[in-house]
Amino acid sequence: AQSVAQPEDQVNVAEGNPLTVKCTYSVSGNPYLFWYVQYPNRGLQFLLKYITGDNLVKGSYGFEAEFNKSQTSFHLKKPSALVSDSALYFCAVRGQGKGNTGKLIFGQGTTLQVKP
Amino acid sequence: GAVVSQHPSWVICKSGTSVKIECRSLDFQATTMFWYRQFPKQSLMLMATSNEGSKATYEQGVEKDKFLINHASLTLSTLTVTSAHPEDSSFYICSARRLRGAASSYNEQFFGPGTRLTVL
Numbered sequence: 001a002q003s004v005a006q007p008e009d010q011v012n013v014a015e016g017n018p019l020t021v022k023c024t025y026s027v028s029g030n031p032y033l034f035w036y037v038q039y040p041n042r043g044l045q046f047l048l049k050y051i052t053g054d055n056l057v058k059g060s061y062g063f064e065a066e067f068n069k070s071q072t073s074f075h076l077k078k079p080s081a082l083v084s085d086s087a088l089y090f091c092a093v094r095g096q097g098k099g100n101t102g103k104l105i106f107g108q109g110t111t112l113q114v115k116p
Numbered sequence: 117g118a119v120v121s122q123h124p125s126w127v128i129c130k131s132g133t134s135v136k137i138e139c140r141s142l143d144f145q146a147t148t149m150f151w152y153r154q155f156p157k158q159s160l161m162l163m164a165t166s167n168e169g170s171k172a173t174y175e176q177g178v179e180k181d182k183f184l185i186n187h188a189s190l191t192l193s194t195l196t197v198t199s200a201h202p203e204d205s206s207f208y209i210c211s212a213r214r215l216r217g218a219a220s221s222y223n224e225q226f227f228g229p230g231t232r233l234t235v236l
Contacts, residue, residue, distance in 0.1 A: 042230065046224075104162070109159050
């Protein structure tokens with residue numbers, strides 16, 4: 001069965017410092033991996049995705065994520081956090097190939113709090 | 117491009133009434149739309165997958181007679197919460213996946229802004 005784990009309910013970081021939001025996954029076959037951000041009472045905004053190719057993926061607003069197949073991880077990173085980055089972040093996975101339903105499975109979400 | 121809208125953005129209704137939520141893909145055709153439910157500070161839970169012209173596929177534990185889904189065209193899916201009760205109060209989010217063969221090599225999902233349902 002497909003699953004996604006975001007081990008931290010909340011991440012606190014000071015503005016200007018680097019941030020990391022962790023994500024590990026379990027899926028049969030090769031994964032499609034995604035990060036989304038959600039602001040209060042809003043839908044999800046796409047940040048970045050890994051489909052194939054380079055393990056380091058760059059996305060919107062200066063975010064990037066590194067696909068690590070051996071560790072089955074896809075951690076979200078940003079070199080310098082902004083207060084405006086404070087939001088709820090979701091990691092999601094979709095399996096490829098036969099037997100995969102194409103559904104996105106979401107992690108439980110991590111609240112990022114960036115303090116000035 | 118790839119904008120998904122939802123209407124209404126919020127709705128308050130009395131217990132026992134039915135509420136319809138629309139999900140539209142504004143600038144692309146979507147063979148598949150997904151309906152999610154989100155409780156405060158929790159993850160998105162997939163309720164059902166809606167395919168244009170066919171019956172929706174519901175996730176385990178989701179009452180198909182309570183949450184009626186219609187995907188009448190390639191740009192519109194509706195979710196009707198029938199005989200709503202306070203426990204149905206939630207944030208409902210839809211997403212739409214592009215028609216196969218579109219420019220993107222992967223049929224990405226695009227999310228709507230969500231609909232806040234409050235049942236009194």
